[in-house]
Amino acid sequence: MSIITQSKRISSKVLNLKSNKNIHLYSSVTTNPPKESIISSSSSILSDQSTSSSTPPETAAAATTGGGGKGQPWSFLKFSLIAAVTGGVATAGYATYAYSLEEVYEKTKALRTMKKVSIGDDLSSFQKFQTMLKSTAITVPAKLVELYLEMRESTEEHVRGFTEPLSDKLLPDLHPQEQHVFTLVLDLNETLLYSDWKRERGWRTFKRPGVDEFLEQLAQFYEIIIYSDQQSMYVDPVVDRLDGNHCIRYRLSRAATRYQDGKHYRDLSKLNRDPSRILYVSGNAVESCLQQENCVPVKPWKCESDDTALVDLIPFLEYIARNRPGDIRHVLASYNGNDIAKEFIERSKEYQRRMQEQKQPGRLWRR
Known part of the structure; x- marks a missing residue:
């Protein structure tokens, strides 16, 4: 028990x-x-997840660092090229605005002559390398300047085809026997005729009163030229119908004008005529001609039936052709601001009155 x-x-x-x-x-x-069992289990869980889902943090950080290192040089080169192109375009634009082509040629002459740098054989490798770098640094800007000059010259030549008269001599030389003859240049619209458009009838051209008498009378004394800012396809058929007696020698249309400030101007300096013997008659003379000292303004005509401006101007033009002043520009300057036809009549009356006064004392003395 x-x-x-x-x-x-x-x-x-x-x-x-x-x-x-x-x-x-x-x-x-x-x-x-x-704690050890929990930490080990959690670290094993994290390691399993990172391995299965994405790259480990160390590997991702290394990849990020490596990508940024490769992208930085390319970004710097890209922005450098953009800055260089922007600076070049800005410089070219300023040079185009501020300087003429001849001035740019003169200012860049030294740079363009320095573009060739010779490399001597007696130089060391390092000196040859330095010389090659210097040559490259000079050649590239010089080539760009030459390219700019070629492009600008080509562009300006192309633009001149639209803005400049088609020739420096729009008219052939005068015959030696006509060197004393004055040249009368006439505008077309609102001077010799008027073109009007209406919806029911379209375009119609009206002839100014007295134009036939004006042309026939002055063709005896002057070389008559039509100088219009309209296209030749309009000028030629109109002048053919206007000048039935062939009083007009030459016709100049828009291609012979100078395009400036949005308008087509008549350039009398390109007519191949003595500027002291040229008169330009127009209803818009001052607004349409570059040589205002040669202008003879008349009232613009817009289909007034009682107009007599051309007929009233005949006496003055006949007087000029007969007396042949040395320089017509001085004569026209004396009429500046006045109606030439009316002022000429007043001066003619005053001249006749003075002549009569000079003759009257002589008669009294003889008695």
Whole structure:
């Protein structure tokens, strides 16, 4: 009995010890969980996710750094090229605005002559390399300047075809026997005729009163030229019908004008005639001619039936042709601001009155 009782006691103590150890272990797990097992498990989870989903942080950082290093030189080169092109375009634009082609030729002459740098054979490798760099630094700007000059010269020549008269000598030389003859340049619209358009009938051209008498009378004394800013396809058929007696020698149309400030001007300096012997008659003389000192303004005609401007001007023009002043520009300057036809009549009357006054004392003296 004692043996059995002792064994039971021993077994009960063992059970109590095991139960106490389990309780202690359970409380330690719940209150202070082991950190090493959690950290190892979480790091394994993170490592699994990063491996399966994307590149590790170290690899991504290295890739980012490597990409930025390769992109920086290309970005610098790109912006340098943009800055160089922008500066070149700005410089070319300023030079075009501020200087003529001849001035740019003169200012860049030194640069264009320095573009060739010879490399001597007696130089060292380093000196040859320096000379080659210097030659490249000079050659590139010089070539660009030459390219700019060629492009500008070509462009200006193309523009001159639209803005300049088609020739420096619009008329052939005068015959030697006609060197004393004055040249009478006539505008067409609102001077010799008037063109009107209406919807029900379209374009119609009306001839100014007295134009036939004007042309026939003055063709005896002058070389008569038509100088219009209209196209030749309009000028030629109109003049053919206007000048049935062939009083007009030459016809000049828009191609012979100078385009300036949005308008087509008559340039009398291109007529191949002595400027001291040219008269330009127009209803818009001052507004349409570059040589205002040669202008003979008349009233613009717009189909007034009682107009006599051309007929009234005949006496003045006949007087000029017969007396042949040394420079017609001085004569026209004396009429500046006045109606030439009316002022000439007044001066003629005044001249006759003075002549009569000079003759009257002589008669009294003879008596």
